[in-house]
Each structure stands twice: as structure tokens, then as C-alpha cells.
Amino acid sequence: RNLLSNCAQMGAVIDFNANDVILNVLPLFHVFGLGPGTILPLISGMRLFLYPNPLHYRIVPELAYEINATVLFGTNTFLAGYGRSAHPYDFYSVRYVFAGAEKLQEDVRRLWMDKFGLRILEGYGATETSPVLAVNTPMYHRAGTVGRFLPGIEWRLEPVPGVAEGGRLHVRGPNVMLGYLLPGKPGELVTPGTRYGDGWYDTGDVVRVDEEGFVTIVGRLKRFAKVGGEMVPLNAVESLAVQVWPDHRHGAVTIADGRRGEAVILVSEHPQASLEALQAAARRQGMPELWLPRRIVHLRQLPLLGSGKVDYEALRGRVLGS
Template sequence: MTASFWTDKYPAGLAASIDPDCYPNIPAVLEDACRRFADCPAFSNLGRTLSYAELYELSGAFAAWLQEHTELQPGDRIAIQLPNLLQFPVAVFGALRAGLVVVNTNPLYTAREMEHQFNDSGAKALLCLANMAHLAEAVLPHTGLRVVIVSEVADLLPAPRRWLVNAVVRHVKKMVPAYRLPQAVRFVDVLARGRGRPVREQRARSEDIAVLQYTGGTTGIAKGAMLSHRNLIANMLQCRALIGQTLGEGCETLITPLPLYHIYAFTFHCMAMMLTGNHNVLITNPRDLPAMVAEMGKWRFSGFVGLNTLFVALCNHEGFQRLDFSALKLTLSGGMALQRAVAERWQRLTGCAICEGYGLTETSPVVSVNPIQRIQLGTIGLPLPSTQCKVVDDAGNDLGVDAVGELCVKGPQVMKGYWQRPEATAEVLDAEGWLRTGDIALIQPDGYIRIVDRKKDMILVSGFNVYPNELEEVLAALPGVQVAAAIGVPDARSGEAIKLFVVRKPGAELSEEQVLDHMRENLTGYKVPRQVEFRDSLPTTNVGKILRRQLRDEELRRAAGA
């Protein structure tokens, strides 16, 4: 698929290209944004709002402390293990200003997962929440960590509220297990010692690594995607180009429920919204729906970024249904397939259509999005400006339009490679810069892309390809179904058979026969499931994406024990 194929596919007013070299590095973007939008709100959480000027001041304090009180050098890695709190952007931008490489780390990681990531990345510093400091204590002797900073939930709230909230979290809710880290420094002390001190701004080169973002990829082995300053700046500019006709600058409020340590929210909220000077309301625990809905009720929000399972949960929440959506003009979806029934229900309830997009950790992450002026439900939209896509067969041959094959992506947002894994890099990234995504897709003649499914999730029934996304989409239209997942299970006759896992809506009376009848009415015979299992919940990732692999593993263990 040549670059010229895409040039006339964009709506009027949407540029087909961006200049990824208009900023030399991320701190330069931060400096420009904090100058232009100094008095605008940047981030809010737990009742406090940081302006862009305050963000610059606090990130400078963090950077100055790193430079004056540690032996960390530019290029060293710092693991940041925080949920959505004001401390997160302060630390990220402070670390980048000091020339460090950020290693985003999931706060829900086990000690084993932490140890692997810290050692694989070669992290020399860690900023973690007190709630998981006991795990840091356990892994510290087995890692190269030399600097440990511990923050408490309310560290950026004004006293005495800070003392009160932290005391409640520690002593009333008992959410901070005992730990002993005598070498650790408190985050509040770091800021106090760095405040007002000069920062030796490290002018990273555009191709220098800014972030090591870990991903399981197609193998399940956690690998660090090397995202350069240029990669992230390109994706920031691409996102701004796409939403610039919908969201203004310095005047929008976006709800931020997805975790900032995940690349989706990291790039969009922490990075791209900085370019536009907009305001992110951080939701620390999106699984607590009542608290999240209560927080949303405090703001006239104009943007919301989520994914299918979160849209389902919110639409089923009575408090959410009563919110004021009169200011909402942009809803973005990614991370997993958006189901048509869910998109239509969201639009009826909020009055705002959902723009589905697509991305990967390896692409910083956004590859494509539906332009709000021209949404096609069931597609992931058009490639972002300066991005090319093609579908190929197993031999790497370009299949052109209207053919199903593996989606490949090329653009300035594509990673440099996997950290210290040249073989793994060579498996997905060729000499021309094309990244093999592992997703099965089709490019329509109008340029819109449809994801069929993950290559590894495809079910082979008697030689026929069956894609779980299609089955789950059909089932989502059945009243009484809250969420569902389809997997392949071993079958002596057909090689694989289809099994459905279904979570009913509260109060719904839904039988296996009703499910199967619905599938028979809407699907050809070989796509109809053999088994249906009802569950109270399904396993999900930290952002709510259903873990089909875990369901498959459970079935294999069950079969082995039979």
C-alpha cells in the first residue's frame, strides 16, 4: 500500500502529515506548554488542581533533587510505579528534565513481576506508592536499584488535609502494609529539598529513549518497547491534528479513568493534552464506579477516553445516567474492540458518538482513529497523519484493499525496537520500518481499517477461521448480556470448538439455549459455539481488556486434569 493511497482519504481540514521534528525533545514541549498555558489547569485529583505553571515548578523540584542528591546520570532508568495521582506527571516530567528514561510500572504488579521489570530495564531508581513499598522491600536486594522514593496518596494535597487523608489510608483503611526501607526518601521531602533549586535542563536528542514501556507482545514475555522522544512527540502531534477541530486549547476538561502508566492514557492525557493546554481529571480507582461517577458529577467535562468494558459498566450505572453530558463533545475508545451495541447505547445516553481508535505499545501507541466528522462504527478509522498501513500474507506480500491479512504499520511513532532484544525486534520490525502488529485486518477502498481479530486469538474450526471479535459483537446485541468472551478449546473432531463465557446483566434471566439460539440466528453453522459458561466476572487487564489467554489456559488445565 503506497503512501499516495492515503492522501485523499482524510476529511477536509485534517492534515495528512505532521512534522515530528518541530520539537527537539519532550521537555521542550513541556516548557512551551507551561509558558503558553501557565494559568490553565493541567491535572486535578483528590480535590486539588495543578496549573501548568505549578506542574513546571514541581517537576523542576523533582529534577533538581535527582541531580543534586543522587548519582543518577542522563540515560539512567527510573521506574515510576504510581496510580493516577498528581505525583505521576510531576515525576515523569521531572525525570525527563533530568535526562532520565522513564520505566512505567504497574502498581498492581507482584514482587516477581517487579523484579523482572527492574532487572530487565536496569532501573537504578524507583518511585513507588507506600501501598506497595513492602513489595519493593522484598525485591530490592535482587535488583540494581540504588535510589528509592516513597510517596503517599495525598502527598500533593495541602496540609492539614494531606495528613488526614494519608492517616485514613494508612490507619483506618489499612491499605499500607508494614515495610522497612531505611534508605528510602519521602516524596514530600524530595520536593522540599529540590524546590527553588536550579535545574540543569538535559537537552536529549530526538532519537534518545524517553520511555521504556513494557508489553507482553505476542509471546507473553514482558519486553521493553524503546519509545524515543521523537516517537512520543510524533504521536502527540498526530493526536492533536485529529482532535484539533473538536477540542479547543486551554479550555477543555477531560475525564482520565485509564491508568497513566499504561501507554494509551500516558500518551494521550499526559503528553498530547499538554500540547493543547487542556485539563485532565485523574480518576485514581476507576473500579470504584460510585466514586468515579461522583467525581465526574463535579465537572463540566468535554472529553472522555475509555474502552468497551468501561463504557458498559458506566451505562449500567444509574448515577452515571443522571450526569450532565451537555458539554461532552469527544469520546475516544481503544484498547479492545468497541462493540456496536455499546457504542449506540453510549450515544443515546450521552448524545456523543464514540470515535474508535487502534494502537499498540510499540506505536507510542496510536495508529488510527475514526475522525469525529466521519465515524464508521465497526472500523478503527483512518491512519493518523504521516502513518502508512498495509495488510500482508504470511510471506509478507502486500494484499492490497479488501483482503484479510496481518496489519503492518509504518510511521514516526513506531518504536526503535525492544530493549536489549534484537532477535525479538527483528521478528516484528523490518529494515524499512514496517511493524508487524499481530492483528488480522482489512483495509477498505475508502481507507478505513477493520480489525478482524488478534492473530493468536483466531479459532480454527474444521479448517475455517473464526474470529472471537465477531462472535462477541453478535452476542453483545442479545438483551441480558453484560460482557462475553469467545475462545477456542481442543476438539477431537474439528480441531477446535468454540466456547463462550458470558456475564449476565444484573437481574437478567438468560439461559444457555437462548444464547445458542441467538448465535444460530446470526452466524453460519461453523461459527456457532458448542459450549456456554456463565460467570459472575471475566479476567481483565489493568485497563479492563478481557484476557482470553487466561481463559484458554484455564480450559487447558481443566482438560489436562480431566
């Protein structure tokens, strides 16, 4: 029910039709690849092409050209790779490109618009919500946000100490899971529920919602560092690094600090990434000095999950090991 509900919610705001050709390169063990990428086209009468490896950055654009794909689903990491490798005409037939699972970076958004004339529609969701909660659409689009909530989704923001703007997002709707099956409780369904009652799901994400309903992700609550009593969003540190070194991947983690509570460490694939360059960029943008990382660790390649996201647990282990 939750998967089918989410497909119906997506279909209510995006004009998919039977002439669409979907190219899905996302893994089916990831709900983004399973729901919007596979179930939605199958129940809607659209043609669906599956490709098993999203890391084939040269092959995927060629395949899109050969099958006359009209809809493409991807993550920031994968779309960056396709954008760099593709011929400007490879995506000539594409109407919609959807990005999820990780924050869409401005340089990737700009690359696709300049090279292919395509506006990437960024969305947001969670595995527990099957997955889409909000998405930009051709009619309602605002760069830098993840769009507006899908129809049928109730939401509330719980205040977070130390966070001036936004709050912790709780949602309820037909696309929310029935519950968890946990190893320690075999045969028992642990249903979702929060301070707002049964059926509500706590996303753990801190978001802002503007007067027109557009949602901006401030950060995941566990992806905040508490430095000197102030909540520092680690994704803001990563976004700053991407602006300075856009062709490389970066990840921010925390370590214990006896004086300030926690310290931010930036891990970068750029061999010459420096604190000086990052500090200069932060001053230009007015970013608080407290948000800057204490040091930069250089890695040839950041550890990744199967979804293409940075594996932060492994990354933090590398930092502690160094």
C-alpha cells in the same frame, strides 16, 4: 519521540484546544492512558484531571460533571459502566469520548448516544505504536470501524490463508517504537522489522480497509480458532454473545479438538446463557454454524487485566480446569 509523534498525529485530526478539560481515568502503565490521556494534554496546555480507579462507575460521572470535563478516554468496559450509572446530565460538558483498547460494542455506542447525545469515537492501536494507529473523528466517522489511519502512518496488508477478506496489518511511522529490550538480551535493542523491511511493525491483527480508508478489525491473529480448516474469529463469537446478553461480559477461548483441530468455548457471566439462544441469533445474522461455540462455561466474573481487558490466558486456564 514516538509518544510525542503520536500526540502530534492525534492533534492533527482532532480539534483539541486550550479550553479543553481532560478527564483521564485510565492507568498510566497503559500507553492509552499515558500518551493521549496524559502527555497530549500536558504538552498542549489543556487542564488534566487524573482519577486512580476507572472501576468507580458512579464516582467518575459525578467527577466529570464537577470539573466540566470536555474530553474523556475509556475502554468499552469502563464506558459501559459509566453509561449505566451516570445521570443523563453528568456528561453535559463533554465534547469527545474516545474508546480504545478493546472493541466498542454496539449496545454501549447506542447507550451513550441515546442517554447523553454523545457519539463515541472508537480508535485502534498498540503499545508498540504509542498507541494510536487509527481513530474515528467528528468529520470522518463510520460506526463499526476504528476510523482512518492517522497522518504519517504507512500500512500494508499481508494475505492470511483461510481469511477471505482483509489481511495481517503491518505499519511504519514516527510513532512506532525503536524496539524491544528483552530479558535474555540485556542492553541490546531488538528493533522491529517484518517481511516489508526494517522499521515495519507487525501488529498481528487482521483488518479490512475500505475504499474510503476506514479500518475494520477482523480479529487478532492469535484470537482466531482453526476449526475444520476454517479460520474462526473469536471476537465475532463474543460480539454475538454481547448482542444476545448485552448486560454481561463474555469471552471466547479455544481448546484442542481431535476431530476438527480446535473447538471454541464461550465463557459467560450470564447465568442462563445457552447454546440454543446463541444458535438462534446466529441463524438470524447468517453466521456460519461452524463459528458457534461447542459449549458455554458460566463464571460469576471473568478474569480481567489492569487495563480492563479480559485476561484470556487466565480464562483459558479456568476452562481447562473445568
